[in-house]
Amino acid sequence: MSSDLWSLDREPVTAADATSQLIEEHGDKFRPRFQEALEEDVPTHPYKVYREIVEEAEELTTEEQAVLKDLKDEYVKKWLEKKRDEVKSDE
16 A cells, blocks of 8 residues: 555645646546446445555555546546436436
């Protein structure tokens, strides 16, 4: 697991740190995992996908951390939307 991501002596990296340029540069590295999880019969919550990526990573750069958090937030919104649509269709 990457100790950089959990280091307490550093300023925390947030999704707001992910500029459009960084997302363009690093997004393709992580986006497929989030998309695949969303398309499963029972969609995996994006936070779980995020945790799996972090735990599997040898080390993530600050830029990758920011992009990963931004994608997690983006896919949480999509996940919630999909869940709402499923509930509506079940009614």
